[in-house]
Amino acid sequence: MSDTAPAEAAHAAHGHHEELGFLRTYVFSTDHKMIGRQFLFLGLFMLMIGGLLAMMVRWELAWPETAVPGLNWIPEPYMYGGIIPPQTYNALFTMHATIMIFFVVMPIMVGCFGNFLIPLMIGTRDMAFPVLNMLSFWVGAVAGVLMLAGFFVAGGPAASGWTAYATLSAKAAYTGVDWGQNLWIISLMVLGVSSLMGSINYITTIVNMRAPGMSYFRMPLTIWSLFITAILLLLALPVLTAALAMLLFDRTLGTHFFLPEGGGQPLLWQHMFWFFGHPEVYVLVLPAMGVTSDLLSTFSRKPIFGYHAMAFSMIAIAFLSWIVWGHHMFISGMNPLLGTAFMMTTMVIAIPSAIKTFNWLGTLWGGSIRFTAPMLFALGFVSNFLIGGLSGIFMASTPVDIFIHDTYFIVAHFHYVVAGIIFALFAAIYYWFPKMFGRTMNEGLGKIHFVLTYIFFNLTFFPMHFLGVAGHMRRIYNPTQYEFLQPMQHWNVFITVSALILGASQLFFLYNFFWSLFAGKKADRNPWQANTLEWSAASPPPHGNFEAQPVVYRGPYEYSSPEVKEDWLPQNKQLGTTGAAARAH
């Protein structure tokens, strides 16, 4: 890896570390930066799998029951000469969603950037519990292996949707999937342990290990978002783990938590799942919001507009996320009076999201905007989040939800929000790549990647609203079976063609990423002229991060401050004699 030489040089220079072997450096590392990189590679690997599964789903929807090119080697009964059977189709979308949520967005946004950035941005040497941190990654990797193992057991992987609604998921006879579903459950329980270890670590580190002067309200919004995310995970995951355990007992031990024939309640699963599931949505999107805030400020060369409003709106979102879960269940058979209550809370949670969007606009206003690849992706995130947020209002209104629930309108909505996170994810990778690997990614390729991704993302997901308005149900294998959907089938073809190009456009990223790892331009400490502490460490930072303990004098967004001649003012730069000198200069 590219950081070997500087890291070893730093070790040698400081002379207070014994040389770590290959295993301790790259595999069972306790260095938060290496663990962050490990999460990144795990997430990127899973992103490729999740993306390819989506391509197969799209192929089936556009050209139902025709052979997928190049896949005729997959044996029966999983595929028939390249034709996807309904059972496999259900497994494809189930695994696509599960992988993208739990093994792409969470490992990269929370696992990778949480680990890599928290100690660097708050100015400390490492995480509070380095060994726990290492365990968190390896337990997560085991969960990934268990999840993928589902593809290789008889009956295939889980096929009851990522939401695994009981009773469908609670009895093997209903789906024909036996161990695939059990592995899915066990994998998510194991992953829950990984996330718990991570979140305990994040919270402890942020509370206790901030650099001198780094008060809570001098923390970058990325750190705020990761802090809140960790608290949400800590509180939400035990609920999911409990629900998963009950589901596993129903499947294997003959209990009836969710099975009515033994007195169980299928709706109990939905309540528990969404009590976890809605905070989970914000676990995914809050770090994206934090990163976007930092990048918009940095590349507009302007302080974030309304820092306190940004931090408090994230806290508000976190609180409200506990009382909106019922909006997933308006037509589930839950008491309709509860539907009214959950509609109210859901409308309220839209307010902090609106505040964030307007404050991002305010940040751009009057700026001096640099259109770098990370900035373009951050702008793309704002633009997609706007659409995803607005489309959420339709389904918050209970009467409208009666019609659009479980249609492609919902699919469009959550892809604009959750798949839209991939814009913040790419923004973060382009932005922090120099710090992570000591080299810079190619800007030109990054811009091409942005333009193609932005165009084909919208051409893929926007027309799904049209399908939803026409009543196109989710999770159907063959839309041409329905007379009322036949006039809309051309949209399915259009979406699939766009999705295939969107998928192919990611080759620009993959090539850029791996080429830059080894041959990218060497990065200096602060290539973006940014204020936050990580940019005052070497690129990449050595074990222990900083040469001397940084001291923080101000907030993270002092761009274009009148106090200095340059248009940035690092958090740890002491003004005084040097500041006066700079002004006189």
Place this chain on the structure above:
Amino acid sequence: MLRWLPEDVSTFGPDIDSLFYLIYYITAATFIIVTVLMVWFVIAYRQKEGRRATYTHGNTTLEIIWTIVPAAILIVLSFMSVSTWARVKRHAPESDFELQVTAKQFNWEIVYPGTDGKFGTDDDKKFDNDLHVPVNKVVRIHLQSSDVIHSFFLPNLRLKQDAVPGRDILVWFEATKAGKYELPCAELCGFGHSGMKGWLYVHTPEEYAQWSGENLAAKPQ
């Protein structure tokens, strides 16, 4: 975009559609305003030699305005939604036309109570996937499931309700136009989910009398 909505033939459909349109106009206007501002800012405030960004940390008045205005709109929308929701889901009108629909992998089993008006007796009539009702008549359906969760979806009547095993959920509708309308399952229910569908036949009173005479009469067919 909303021109793709299926034709509405229900009594409560116009209420739902008018909310749909209202939210569509509000969100479309918001989308246009924010997008125009964003494009304008991005172009107007691009990096130029010799110009420094405005040094400001925010504006409390502006922030209060853009908190209160969306809040007011969202609260009004909520209150507008309450009555329609209550009409569709909470206050089913009385009717002497009751049916039982039991979802099962992968069919809709439709039961007419027969001449005695009671379910679970010998003169019940069962049909798979074909639901016949008269036009302009309140239809009350006892929705059940015998295996997994299904969802009873009538796109043309703006009606959707999950069928939950172990529960008996009352749904109602009143069709305003005779015709043949599709009845798909909208909740993933297994490998046969796609293609689990029936047909709703809305008959004129004369047609319905004829159909029921032929199919629901007491004598065995």
